[in-house]
Amino acid sequence: MKRIRSLTAAMALSLFALIISGCSEGDKAHIGAAGDAAARVYVAPGKYDEFYNFVSGGFSGQLAVYGLPSGRLFRVIPVFSVDPEKGWGFSEETKPMLNTSHGFIPWDDFHHPELSMSDGSPDGKWIFGNANNTPRVARIDLSDMRTKEIIELPNSSGNHSSPFTTENSEYVVAGTRFSLPVPNQDVSIASYKENFKGTISFIKVDKTTGAMDLSFQILVPGFDYDLAHAGKGPSHDWMFFSCYNSEQANTMLEANASQNDKDFIAAINWKKCEEYVAQGKGKKIDAKYAHNVFNDKTQMASSEIKNGVTILTPAECPGIIYYMPTPKSPHGCDVDPSGELIVGGGKLATVIPVMSYSKMIASIEAKKFDKEIDGIPVLNYKDCLAGEVKKPGLGPLHTEFDGKGNAYTSMFVSSEIVKWSLKDFKVLDRAPTYYSIGHLCIPGGDSKKPWGKYVIAYNKITKDRFLPTGPELTQSAQLYDISGEKMKLLLDFPTIGEPHYAQALPAELIQSKQVKVFQLKDNNHPYVTRSEKDCRVERKGNEVHIYATAIRSHFKPDNIEGVKVGDVVYWHITNLEQDWDVPHGFAVIGNNNSELLIMPGETLTLKWEPKYPGIHPFYCTDFCSALHQEMQGYVRVSAAGSNAPLTHN
Amino acid sequence: MKRIITLAAFVALALGGCSQQKAEEGAAGQPAEEATKAKPSYYKIQHVDVAPTVDPVMAKAGADIFDVKCTACHKLDERYVGPALGQVTQRRPPEYIMNMILDTETMINNDDTVQCLLQTYLLKMPNQSVDEKDARNVLEFLRKAGDERK
Numbered sequence: 001m002k003r004i005r006s007l008t009a010a011m012a013l014s015l016f017a018l019i020i021s022g023c024s025e026g027d028k029a030h031i032g033a034a035g036d037a038a039a040r041v042y043v044a045p046g047k048y049d050e051f052y053n054f055v056s057g058g059f060s061g062q063l064a065v066y067g068l069p070s071g072r073l074f075r076v077i078p079v080f081s082v083d084p085e086k087g088w089g090f091s092e093e094t095k096p097m098l099n100t101s102h103g104f105i106p107w108d109d110f111h112h113p114e115l116s117m118s119d120g121s122p123d124g125k126w127i128f129g130n131a132n133n134t135p136r137v138a139r140i141d142l143s144d145m146r147t148k149e150i151i152e153l154p155n156s157s158g159n160h161s162s163p164f165t166t167e168n169s170e171y172v173v174a175g176t177r178f179s180l181p182v183p184n185q186d187v188s189i190a191s192y193k194e195n196f197k198g199t200i201s202f203i204k205v206d207k208t209t210g211a212m213d214l215s216f217q218i219l220v221p222g223f224d225y226d227l228a229h230a231g232k233g234p235s236h237d238w239m240f241f242s243c244y245n246s247e248q249a250n251t252m253l254e255a256n257a258s259q260n261d262k263d264f265i266a267a268i269n270w271k272k273c274e275e276y277v278a279q280g281k282g283k284k285i286d287a288k289y290a291h292n293v294f295n296d297k298t299q300m301a302s303s304e305i306k307n308g309v310t311i312l313t314p315a316e317c318p319g320i321i322y323y324m325p326t327p328k329s330p331h332g333c334d335v336d337p338s339g340e341l342i343v344g345g346g347k348l349a350t351v352i353p354v355m356s357y358s359k360m361i362a363s364i365e366a367k368k369f370d371k372e373i374d375g376i377p378v379l380n381y382k383d384c385l386a387g388e389v390k391k392p393g394l395g396p397l398h399t400e401f402d403g404k405g406n407a408y409t410s411m412f413v414s415s416e417i418v419k420w421s422l423k424d425f426k427v428l429d430r431a432p433t434y435y436s437i438g439h440l441c442i443p444g445g446d447s448k449k450p451w452g453k454y455v456i457a458y459n460k461i462t463k464d465r466f467l468p469t470g471p472e473l474t475q476s477a478q479l480y481d482i483s484g485e486k487m488k489l490l491l492d493f494p495t496i497g498e499p500h501y502a503q504a505l506p507a508e509l510i511q512s513k514q515v516k517v518f519q520l521k522d523n524n525h526p527y528v529t530r531s532e533k534d535c536r537v538e539r540k541g542n543e544v545h546i547y548a549t550a551i552r553s554h555f556k557p558d559n560i561e562g563v564k565v566g567d568v569v570y571w572h573i574t575n576l577e578q579d580w581d582v583p584h585g586f587a588v589i590g591n592n593n594s595e596l597l598i599m600p601g602e603t604l605t606l607k608w609e610p611k612y613p614g615i616h617p618f619y620c621t622d623f624c625s626a627l628h629q630e631m632q633g634y635v636r637v638s639a640a641g642s643n644a645p646l647t648h649n
Numbered sequence: 650m651k652r653i654i655t656l657a658a659f660v661a662l663a664l665g666g667c668s669q670q671k672a673e674e675g676a677a678g679q680p681a682e683e684a685t686k687a688k689p690s691y692y693k694i695q696h697v698d699v700a701p702t703v704d705p706v707m708a709k710a711g712a713d714i715f716d717v718k719c720t721a722c723h724k725l726d727e728r729y730v731g732p733a734l735g736q737v738t739q740r741r742p743p744e745y746i747m748n749m750i751l752d753t754e755t756m757i758n759n760d761d762t763v764q765c766l767l768q769t770y771l772l773k774m775p776n777q778s779v780d781e782k783d784a785r786n787v788l789e790f791l792r793k794a795g796d797e798r799k
Contacts, residue, residue, distance in 0.1 A: 517778060520717065531717045551721040552772055554730065576721050578778035579753075626771045 034488035040481060041491045043070040048511070051443050053456065053504040054113045054127055055477065057081075060497025061108045063129055063140065068443075068454060068504060069479055071493030079138050079147045080108035080131045084594030088147075091596055092570065092605035093525075094294075096303035100134050100152050101288045109133045111160060112501040116169040116210070120232040120339075120448030124509035126210050128163035128172050135159030137172055137203060139210050144515040148294045151212045154287030154309055155182045155199045161228040161333075165205070167236050167448075171270060172212065174201040175225030175241050182219060182311075183285060192250035196222035199311075200241065202270060214289070216277050216310040218268065218321060221374050222248050224257070225266070227332050227398075232448050233339035235357040237271040240342050242326065242333035258348055262325040262381060265333055265344055267360060269320055276317045282310035299518070299525045299603055315375025322364060323373065325381040326353055332398035336407065336422055337448050341386055343399040343407060352396045352409055354425060356386035387425040392418050397438060398501075400445030402452025402482055408445075410437040410457065417457060417480065419487060431487040433457040433478055434465050442482070443504035451506060455480045455487065458499035465492055475499055516580040518601030525603035527572035532556045537648045544569045544646070550584035550598060551576040552625040555618070558633030562646035565613055565639055571596075574603040585621025588635070595621050610637045667765040689745060690759040693752035697743040697785070703793045710783075711790030718777040719787070725794055731770055738795035743788055749774065750784040 034040070043049055049067025057064055061081030065074045082089030082098065089098045089106055098104055108131035115122035126148075129138045135153040140146065153159055158177030165172050179196040181187055187195045197219050204215040223243040231238035246263045249256030276282065287309040294301040314321050324342075330353075332345030342355040363369075363384055369377040389396075395413030402408065406428065409418050415436055419429040439458045443451040457478040466474055474494035481488040520530055529535055529547040535556045538545045544567050549556050555573070563569055575584050577600040586596040588608055596604045610616060620631035638644040715723075725735035737746065741762075749756050749763070753776040756763045767773065779787065 519778070532721045533716060549721060552730070552775060554721075556721065576718075577775050578718070579775040582775060625773070 033490055034481065037488070037490040041069040041071065041479065043067065043072070048507060050507060051451070051454075051504045052507055052510060053441070053443075053477075053502060054115075055458070055495055055502040056110045056113050056129065056500045057496045058111065058475075058498030058500050059109050061110050061131070062496065063110065063113055063127070064496045064499075065145065066477075066493070067507075068456070069490065071477065071479060071491050073496075075145060076496060077140055077145050077147065079129050079140065080110050080136065080150075082106040082594075085597065087594050087596045087604060087606070090594035090606075092607060093300045093603075096301040097147060097150055097292045097294060099292055099303035100136070100290045101154070101305060102134060105134055107133075108136065110138075110497075110500075112163060113503050114163050114165055114172070114501075115447075115503045115505060116205070117165055117447065118168055120167045120337075122444055122447060122503070122505045122509065123169075124505065124513065126169075127503065128165065130159050130162035130174065132159050132177075135162075135174065135176075137163045137174055137212065139205075139212060141210070142510045143513045146294070148210070148296075149212055150290075150292045151203060151214060152289035152291070153199075153201050153214070154289040155180065155184070155217060155311075156201060158224070161200075161225045161241050163203075164228040164230060164239070166230045166239065166270065167232045168207075169205050171215065171239075172203045172205055173228055173230075173239055173241075174203065175199070175228060175243075177224045177226060179222035179224070183287065189250055192222060193248045196248070196250070198222055198225050198243075200225060200266075200268060202273065211293070212291075214291075214306075214309055216273060216282055216312055218273065218312045218314065220266070220314065220321065221246075221376070223264070224253075226330070227345075229333050229335045229342075229446060231335055231339050231357065232337070235335065235339040237269055238357070239268045239270055240333050240335060241266040241268065242330040242344055244329035244331075258329055260328070262327050263329055264323040264378075265326045265330060265342060265355060266376075267322045267324060267342075272320045273312055273317070276312055276320065277310060281317055282312050284308050284310055297522070297524045299523065313375070318375075321376050322360070323376055323378045324355055324360060324384050325370075325378065326355070327351065327381075332396070332409075334399040334401075334407075334446060337401050337403055337450060339448075341422060343409070345396045345398055345409065347395050347397055347412065349396065350391075352389035352392045352399070352420070352425075353381075354386045354388065354422075355384050359386065360384045389418075389420050389425045389427065392420065392427060393430065398440055400440055400442040400455065401450050402442055402445070402455075403450035404452055406452075406482075408440060408442065408455050408482070408487075410440045412436055412438060412460075417455060417487060419482070429486050431480060431489060433459055434476075434492070435463060436460040439499070439501045441502040441504055443506065445504075451504075453481070453483055454490075454504075455482050456502065456504070458495065458502060460498070462494075466494060477502075516600075517578050518599060520574075520576065520578060520601045523574070523601055523603060525572075525574075527570075527605060528603045529572065529574045530576075532576075535648070537562075537646055539646050542567050546571050546573075546648075548573045549576050550574070550586070550620065550631075552582065553620070553627040553631040555586075555620070555631065555633050557648035559649045560634070560647070561636040561638075562644045563610060563635055563637045564642055564644065565610060565637060567610065569608040569610065569635075571606045571608060572603060573598055573606070575600050577601070582624060583622045584624055584631070586618065587621050588618035589616050597622060610635070613637050613639045613642075667768055668761060689742070689762070690756070691744050691748045691752075692755050692759070694744055694747040694781075697747050697788070699743050699788075699792065703796060704789055705793075707786045707789035708793040709790075711786035711788065714779060714783045714787050715790055718779055722772075722774070726798075730772060731774060732766065734791055735794045735798050738788075738792050739799075743792075746788050746791065747781075747784055750777070750779050750787060751781060 078088035162174035245257035393411035722730035
């Protein structure tokens with residue numbers, strides 16, 4: 001049966017290849033991996049991978065950290081979703097990170113990681129991420145791989161064209177995939193064309209601290225702004241966004257938004273926007289949004305609800321935005337290492353259009369506009385076109401670059417990666433993916449200087465590639481060697497959630513910067529306990545604060561009496577260890593909360609509301625030493641209203 | 650108790666250290682600390698100058714560090730997680746103490762005395778990221794404690 005199925009699959013595949021490439025005789029050698037694949041992805045025990053690969057978790061809301069070429073998973077960084085394993089969103093310190101103008105939200109959909117850049121190259125400082133559902137942008141510090149900041153975007157929804165950064169990460173951008181009334185209000189959905197607008201947000205990033213600030217938003221026609229990439233080199237001042245639904249359909253978009261032959265790539269001159277903002281041309285409107293910051297010194301997050309954003313309107317600010325017509329419902333929007341070529345992934349198009357930055361500028365200077373939409377000049381497709389990749393395959397989505405003059409485009413419908421030349425736009429090679437590739441990634445592949453050794457495919461469907469696990473199967477990544485003329489499949493590896501975009505960079509850029517422990521002397525947590533002699537238990541009305549420490553292998557105090565039913569107990573636990581890789585965990589029976597996982601030198605707080613009188617054991621959840629099993633304690637809980645005095649050892 | 654012995658045997662096996670006869674006594678409940686005739690293995694600090702009398706300023710500074718970084722596991726006059734340290738300067742040379750604080754892992758892996766102690770206490774002493782100056786002050790504090798317990 002199995003053989004029949006794989007035979008069918010193989011037949012279907014060769015049929016596909018036949019249809020698509022117009023008879024490139026379905027190369028059997030490509031179906032499996034290259035002969036020496038095992039040796040090329042083998043990283044011997046104790047040896048390190050060459051690259052870090054940061055892969056979005058999609059609907060998991062998190063960011064996964066893999067090594068390449070091995071495909072080994074090292075860490076899942078909690079970002080937009082709670083993580084009980086790490087206490088993310090459960091500890092008092094981290095709860096504010098998931099606050100929004102809608103209140104606390106335990107989940108989101110993380111699509112695109114983007115490394116911070118200096119001079120168009122990843123600098124290893126931070127990685128940004130977008131929340132698609134409740135629009136937010138997160139900043140993760142690459143020195144400790146923790147989420148440090150999350151900023152919400154008002155006047156936005158379906159935050160998909162995000163969080164792409166300009167050449168020196170001056171700004172991180174975010175655009176609406178789902179347009180809305182701005183400001184949002186109670187109107188008929190049928191009034192879409194009249195009332196619904198898109199916004200493109202520019203978030204300023206502090207060069208030293210990484211701190212984000214919502215600088216301004218551009219009010220744009222109610223299309224779906226889908227993906228973006230920054231200009232670089234000559235196009236430094238520009239940001240490019242693909243958009244579809246220029247039809248402005250508000251129902252059955254799969255048909256109604258696929259009518260027009262061409263949609264657009266929006267080219268935005270952010271330098272010009274800055275000038276208008278400086279001149280006071282922006283209009284400040286009310287807009288509530290949360291800005292959450294984790295303070296490394298106090299080891300606590302805080303959330304502030306801010307109000308007001310500066311809006312730029314294209315009709316009042318000429319020169320900030322132009323539309324380049326692009327066939328047809330473009331998805332990816334990728335700029336080559338030179339900054340001259342802008343590749344649109346027209347998912348319904350039969351070609352891959354490659355636009356020219358210099359031609360675009362020439363058209364703008366000559367004022368060769370076909371028309372205007374809401375004050376936005378529309379350029380002429382042919383005038384801006386550098387060339388088209390003909391017969392690339394079906395469903396081109398995203399393009400990355402190897403820095404050697406080649407581009408690699410993912411083809412969703414025909415399940416393949418197509419390699420083509422930036423010189424003459426000719427297809428050079430194609431490799432099947434298993435199956436339905438979405439994004440792809442080359443280390444530094446969207447930067448000025450790609451490390452063009454591998455391309456990784458991120459696939460939506462795995463069907464028969466792994467041992468089955470019921471109806472829900474893993475999604476996957478596939479690693480291809482691109483050092484030679486032909487792409488060679490080396491490895492399949494499963495991913496968490498649904499992988500969308502990913503970024504990769506050489507390990508040496510961040511490996512040596514990794515924080516090993518938090519220095520106890522620098523721990524300014526308001527509830528820190530730096531020494532066992534400072535351990536104590538304090539009552540404030542019905543709040544009980546336990547100042548406790550953990551070190552191999554005991555808690556201090558480990559016997560506490562006098563807690564009462566109705567009390568709200570806060571465990572403030574400081575890990576006194578100052579050695580790498582010695583976390584302690586903490587859990588107490590019956591707690592309607594997660595565990596704590598406390599790194600050396602860190603203080604974390606767990607809230608506990610005991611419900612019944614009696615003895616409540618607690619223990620260390622992370623195997624910390626040979627005497628880990630002994631790392632336990634008891635809390636005696638008395639009835640509400642009892643006179644039990646608060647004591648501890 | 651049986652478990653501790655098994656565990657101790659395992660540790661000895663794993664490390665292959667503790668060549669001293671008395672180690673087994675240690676595992677059986679008697680302090681292995683007395684068995685300290687083995688060759689020391691110091692890598693980081695080869696020599697420590699100590700004055701004949703204790704420097705009170707350094708000892709005070711050392712006491713503060715000791716409070717924060719050491720007391721979770723060490724008391725001066727009784728065994729706690731680790732050995733009592735009130736008279737440690739009478740048992741060990743200053744170089745041993747400095748290396749144990751500053752180069753903990755190397756000492757655990759190489760020093761015969763430490764390997765024997767591990768069989769008694771079963772916990773590897775953590776490196777507490779103390780710098781050399783602070784470690785020297787801790788040593789001075791321990792010398793003061795030693796003088797008071799002569």
